Amino acid sequence: MDLHKRKACIAILIAILSKKSVKRKRWVKNWLQRRNDFTHLSLLNEIRNDNEEEDFQYYYRMKEACFDQLLQMVKPYLTKQDTCMRKSISAEEKLAVTLRYLATGRNISDLKYSVIMSPAAISQAIMDTCQALLHVLQSYIKMPASEEEWKDIAREFGERYQFWNCTGALDGKHVQIQKPPHSGSLYYNYKGHFSIVLMALANAKKEFIMIDVGANGRVSDGGVLFYTKFWELYQQGRLFLPEASTLPGTSETFPYVFIGDEAFALGTNLMKPYPQNACNSERKKFNYQLSRARSVIECAFGILRSKFGVFQKNINFEPSKVALIVATCCYLHNYLIKTSPKQYLTSSWNVEKQNGEQLLDLEPTHNRNPPRDAKAIREQFCHYFNNTL
Structure with missing residues (x-):
């Protein structure tokens, strides 16, 4: 050990030995x-x-x-x-x-x-x-494990929102947090604050059937979904989605699809609206039908925010603990819908006007080229909504 290091060690040792212990006044x-x-x-x-x-x-x-x-x-x-x-x-x-x-x-x-x-x-x-x-409460958020369970979800979407073969509305929400120490811009999102992302899939009753929470707010919109366990199962064909089936009023078969907003990439089992700059009257009707069904996830996030005030402020815990808190609120949301839906869904506890705040606030996509099959399926649904309903 050189002289400088030895002197530094001696100085630290003297400081420790000379430090007076602080006596607590009381336990x-x-x-x-x-x-x-x-x-x-x-x-x-x-x-x-x-x-x-x-x-x-x-x-x-x-x-x-x-x-x-x-x-x-x-x-x-x-x-x-x-x-x-x-x-x-x-x-x-x-x-x-x-x-x-x-x-x-x-x-x-x-x-x-x-x-x-x-x-x-x-x-x-x-x-x-x-x-x-x-x-x-682990059983209160459960991904369907069979074709029949997916069909039950799709049946509810069809009966309530006339969007048949819909197996869930998908979206994400930024949850504001305090900037974690030494994190730089890792959690800094495009909206100008620090956050983690809650990605969720909801059924027609506004219940969550899948949540994934914890991705840092800087992750791109596609990355938030593509790094979830849900997307991994989807890519591997392990979601047990039913085969394409006919819709009321037509003999043509349609695949079962998830629906989302402009933040997601169009896919054969993932529908999103047409861009506003490429809309005609028929496409506007498709967008209306899709947005009407997709409102369930907006409502679910809105209810979550209004009932649990923790979402209305920066959560001052480290990100892993914030993820635990957010997941708990989602499970309580489903529990209260199942046990006391009237009181939970219709009460005015702490309900705040959003003042134009976008609840579903993932960053829009840019310049994505969807597969031809996906475009054809969207056109198929568009034709159905304009000529059959």
């Missing part, structure tokens, strides 16, 4: 020790006792029965043992603070005063609860 703040007296659960218990169901729903974005059911499901995964040093945070407290955070998106340093927990404990509770919720 925990007094008001945190009285969590049971001041926590928001005391207020919620009073609301329960007064049978104020509407207030309970506004606070957690769900009915009391749904909260209790979720609590029973996650309790085995969140319950910890008390120690001689302190009492553990109960499963109910962890679920309550997580749902309140997802519903409001409040800053954790602010949230601590209503839930009476330290910021570190809140962050850990949110992560633990999200992981538990994803585990117990």
